[in-house]
Amino acid sequence: MKITTLVEERTRVPGLKTEHGLSLLLEKEGEYWLFDTGQSGIVVENARKLGVRLDDLRGVILSHGHYDHTGGLSAVLETAGPKKVYGHPGLFRTRYSLRKKGKSRRIGIPRGRSALESQGAEFSLSREWREIASGIYLSGEILLAPDSAPAEPFLTIREKLKLKPDLFVDEQFLLAETPTGLVMLNGCCHTGLIDSLRHVRSCRPGEKIRAIVGGLHLRSTAPRELAAIAGALAEYEPELIAAGHCTGEAAEKVLAEKFGSRFRSLRTGVELEL
Ligand SMILES: [Fe+2]
Ligand SMILES: [Fe+2]
Structure with missing residues (x-):
């Protein structure tokens, strides 16, 4: 199995583009899956430069x-043609980031469902744990600990015309x-790694x-809590933690110190053979 980082904030490979966002290509038993699409469509250019044919995507x-x-997603569909798209x-849903007084920024999916469907997206949306292909599963809604609270209440979701802290019910791994x-x-990993x-x-x-690969959303986590999370993570004895995107530089440093060569910083162009 192979994972190729098509979009992340940083790169060491000349010629690849970067942006705030994430897109990973999973190759398993000769089939290709795209996990997330980044924000602007540079995923298409990076895929081309890395010799990845998005036409071959199974989903x-x-x-x-x-x-x-x-x-x-829109750029992927434009390049690759109709594709099955899995999610929640x-x-x-409409989402805003509320930063300074009264200032808000839309942070939800930029195109509507019907626009994406007219581009060839065939949505398969579910709240449940499910196997989407042999040996590939989606988590469905992640069960939260009873005491868990939104880590970043400025990330909001619109509910009955009001903005409320987003509990990320739609997030799946x-x-x-x-x-x-x-x-x-x-x-x-907005709902928390542990x-x-x-x-x-x-x-x-x-x-x-x-x-464990991808964004771990530890960028707002306090140093003491980071150490506790790294400790809890060690109990699972992962062979590899490849983290980037919203993991945050401080958290990456803590994880690198704790896990040594078992930690890798995820950057655009990084390939993982598993
Ligand atoms: Fe993100
Ligand atoms: Fe996010």
């Missing part, structure tokens, strides 16, 4: 409705089976979580 998975994971029914354990792909890992345990009890 696209959208981890959650934020623009930096869904905004590239809450994907199209992907699990891919390998002969030596599960590989977990995260978009932003809750997400507990969810893996409840869906696949007793199975090894071999690798």
